Amino acid sequence: MRFKYLIAVIIVLFLGISMGYFLSALMSKPSVIKETVVTTVTNTTTIERVETITLPPEVITTTIVQTWPRTVIDALGREIVLNEPPKRVVSTMPSITESMFILGLSDKIVGVDTYSNWPPQILELINQGKIATVGGPWTLDIEKIVSLNPDLVLMCRGVKKHEIDFRSKLEEVGIKTFFLTCHTIKNQYDVYLDIRTLGKVFDVEQKAEVVIEDIQQKIDSVISKLTNLTKKPKVLRLVGPPAWGLISAGGDTFIHWLITTAGGVNIAASYSGWPRLSYEYILSQDPEVIVIGVHEVDPVKIIEELSQTPLINTTAWRNGRVYILTGEADDVVSRPGPRIADALSLLAQIIHPEIFGEIVRSDVIKLSSK
């Protein structure tokens, strides 16, 4: 009896090896590198916006409605009735805070989450006690929020805790919640939707349009320079130091969109979410640009540590195109929000320095500048 099992195991294993051999032999080798592989954009006449071809979602209203009370539909599809523009607002996500500031609504903010750190005025206001902190975006302190007596609490769609736990707790005590797209933002049109919605809620619709126009212009100026691309470099994005896991961004993330729109190819595109990669996979993809985002850590040390890993065998390392994004630079690129144009231009500089010039920022460290 026991030996029957063993025979079965042996058969399975022989199948395994043959499978390994056959598959390796039969499959075309899309990424065996002898020299740099070039993927080209074929035509130069039409402007191909890779993956950004989404029609602007239906705008709720394009005419500026002056009347109060008004009904605004939030990102969860709920109809929220507002009697007047809210005066005391709590923001539970850094991108929401940023949007509020850009729209000039900072005086209405009474509470923000602990991750919100832009613009720098926020930190001052918090220090002065004018704005309270209400916990991290995933660990909101409901009691604290309630104690601030807000008219409205802005939350994010796509964050389960917001949608389910926190919302029900707040509504239980009669506090109004309003959801924006924020976390599920896939492109600039989602950003515009949020800004317009905020415009409606706070009666700053004209300002909203101005802000949107501004962002779109910045984005256009980046994209227009990418029309005659002959080459889209392969980009590896890592979150955190390699020693903590080779965590990259899959094809359904915001940063993937940024990389692609900035004229690059995300080597982790076939994965979803935040996958863990292996060194072998990275080497077989041979990225030409490596972007690593870290916080609270000395980026120079990261580069030193990288020299101990197999990543030194990549084209990116050999050409010195390894970029460590820290602090604000990484925030901008990781947060889908109103600074989307800055994020795009940052990455465009990194991916195409030949078009945009070499990036020079204190919070971006490049390998060859060590």
Add this chain to the structure above:
Amino acid sequence: MAIPLYERRLKRFFYLLILFIILVFIVSISSLSIGPAMLDPIKVLQALAFKLLGRDVGGLIDVVAKLRLARTLASIFCGASLALAGLLMQTITRNPLADPYIFGLSSTALTALALGIILAPDLMIQRVYVVTISFIGAMIGFTLTLLLSKLGGGSDIAMVLAGIAVASLFGGVSHILLYIVQSMTKVPYMYLLMGTVSTTLWGDVQLLIPLIIVPITLSLALFKPLNAYLYGDEFAKQLGFNPASIRIFTASISAFLTATTIAFIGVVGFIGLVAPHIARFFVGIDHKFSIPTTIFIGALLTLIADIIVKAISIFIGGLGELPLGVVTAVIGAPFLSYLVIKRMRR
């Protein structure tokens, strides 16, 4: 009656051991053949052979071959290590459901890691320190459990309870600390918890092998005290052994093996639980047979699990490198249920 019985057992052990060694070898070849780089396995093996002779083939194949070898060797040695640690734990706690982590080593290793990142983040980005701090954290956890169990009388049950206490306490602490790490560094902390061989490098393996060979040899030398210990503290004394010393010494070996694997590959469950049972099923409880057998079965199981991880990462889009523990859990959980049911039936 007795003599032919003994000879039969010896023969069976040798045949089975050779069989398992061959299986490990075959599966290693399989593991070396598979990987996301989709290289021709023959070329990979050639590159490795050349390396042995001191020549480099050069190019991507060389680097990938080395990576694959490191990964395969890590699977083998860490798998062997976990399996042996599990066997030793099951013996000294006289509990077939024990595994290498019952002394709370994983929780304290994580706590140490998290503390390290919070207090000295620049230091902790280096793999050297990640490995070292995890190891130290694990051994501290073991020491705490040992001290606590001594307070409780030092029996096998006291050890188990002390382990549970330490694991629970530091489990909670580590989660809090890891959350702080996440808000500080913006790296999702779940990844620090999960075990994988995908990030092992050649330097790791060079350190791993001597660290594991020594405890393996030590345990084998202890086979007589361990056999006697199985039947009870009093019985062990009868045969001239000191059960309390056996407990401490063996637990230390097991802890060392577990701490080493936690340091290099993280937490991988079920191997330490399942491999000893399979070994005992084939060769009985005599440790001079079960120790060598368990080692190769552990290596085999881990290799197979890693091959599955690689296969999933290549062929099933979207997931990336699954933690080894997920695959071992899927294989191990049904086995565990079977064990529990079998005991309940008694």
Add this chain to the structure above:
Amino acid sequence: MKIVIKGLEVWYDSIQALRDASLEINEGELTFIIGPNGAGKSTLLKTIALIIKPKVGVIYIDGKALSKFSLKELSKILAYVDYQISKSLPSTVFEFLLTARYPHQNMLTFSMSQEDLEIVDKISKQLNISHLLDRKLDQLSSGELQRVLIARAFIQGSKVLLLDEPSAFLDLKYKLEILDLVKKFTKINRSICIIAIHDLYLASLYADKVVIMSNGEIVAVGRPREIFREDLLEKVYGVKTHILDINGRIAVIPLEPLNKMEL
């Protein structure tokens, strides 16, 4: 060989289990310890086996105090058998019996010598457990397990055998066979054998020397004829008995308890 026990006192927390126990046992003597429950029979046996540490008192073997021997030396001298064995991990009878030869082996020797295997063989045959060698310990009946445990003591080859209720789970045939074997073993090897037992009849059949205990004290020591007397038994056991003399052997017939329990 001679065992001398002087003034043993054993306490379990605050309860005194053995009071001033003193005894002399010679080789070749099959000694039985009898007495009611709680008299201290097992305690005395366990103290001699060094499982329990006495508060006061010394045990000498051939003039040397037992506490001065190392555990390894003791394993060659003493073997204690009761029915407690851990069965948490599945072991076969054979694996179990093999461990009994460890006191005579080097720790690092990997193989079993021919002699070791022959001893296991011989004793398995004597105790009729040869057919059980491949069975798991938890698959044995209580009688079979008991024979296995006793076999272990024989295989260990110690000069002093301490048996606690060895015949408890055995049927009539085995009860007699085991004690027969033990008696022969004791005589041939000139070893010392001390058996704690409830069955007075068996004690009377096989004992060379009888030790009767009550309330932690040794009440009397002597030949069966001296101990198996109606008055002594009534005093110690609280039971009326009738003593029969059959072919020179004493048989104790219990009649009725002195204080009958009320319904």
